[in-house]
Amino acid sequence: MQTTKKNILRALLILTLVSCSTSKKTTQAVAPIITPIQEDLTPTWGLDISHYQQILDWSILKEQDLGFIFVKATEGSNLQDVKYIEYYNKIRSLKIPVGSYHFFTYLSSGKNQAKNFLGVAKYQRGDLPLVVDAEFSKKMPSKEQVIKELKEFIATVYIKTGIYPIIYCPYKYYNIYVKGNLPINCKLWIVDYAGKPNCDWTFWQTTERYKVKGIKGYVDFNQFRGTKKDLKQLLL
Numbered sequence: 001m002q003t004t005k006k007n008i009l010r011a012l013l014i015l016t017l018v019s020c021s022t023s024k025k026t027t028q029a030v031a032p033i034i035t036p037i038q039e040d041l042t043p044t045w046g047l048d049i050s051h052y053q054q055i056l057d058w059s060i061l062k063e064q065d066l067g068f069i070f071v072k073a074t075e076g077s078n079l080q081d082v083k084y085i086e087y088y089n090k091i092r093s094l095k096i097p098v099g100s101y102h103f104f105t106y107l108s109s110g111k112n113q114a115k116n117f118l119g120v121a122k123y124q125r126g127d128l129p130l131v132v133d134a135e136f137s138k139k140m141p142s143k144e145q146v147i148k149e150l151k152e153f154i155a156t157v158y159i160k161t162g163i164y165p166i167i168y169c170p171y172k173y174y175n176i177y178v179k180g181n182l183p184i185n186c187k188l189w190i191v192d193y194a195g196k197p198n199c200d201w202t203f204w205q206t207t208e209r210y211k212v213k214g215i216k217g218y219v220d221f222n223q224f225r226g227t228k229k230d231l232k233q234l235l236l
Helices: 002-030 058-062 084-093 110-120 143-161 171-178 228-232
Strands: 044-049 068-075 098-103 131-133 166-170 188-191 201-210 219-224
Touching (some): 068 084, 068 110, 084 098, 098 110, 131 143, 171 188
Parallel strands (some): 131 166
Antiparallel strands (some): 201 219
């Protein structure tokens, strides 16, 4: 009988030790992992506008934490957007990073279009790089001609400013005319409403039917590939 009691006490002691050991292991396994506080990695978004967009209230627009706004400055070899100067100055006054873009046509040389753009567009310290907006038209010149004129435009802008312009274009356009043909120094702003473009884009236009408070009608929505801190590294 005493032997039995000893065996029982010994068994209870072993179970207690095992239980404590298991409890410690379990506690270690489910302990929360503490990670250092990181900077906000929320994608930075912004808009591109021209005289087609009617701004109803700039103050409301400012309150929506825009990361940037691009404004149309020129088109072709002799056209200037009638709202460019007004919009550009207002955005600068709101301290929102602003950039200027040129709508590229196929009716005049790339060099002449660049001269028109550079004669109008602002590119001050704190601005985003200049942009060439290249898209399909109903009657496209030969591929060789398109590439030649775009190269002339880019070269003229670079010689005058020392900075390569950003190339804005649809993803299909990029694959036909831009990829492997234009300077790799040019950052990409890709238009693709179907999904994330499979290239090294810096800006991505995800829709042309975005509604934002302060602007009448629809506007283009764009995402920058990075945080606001990253965007600052791109500014002139």
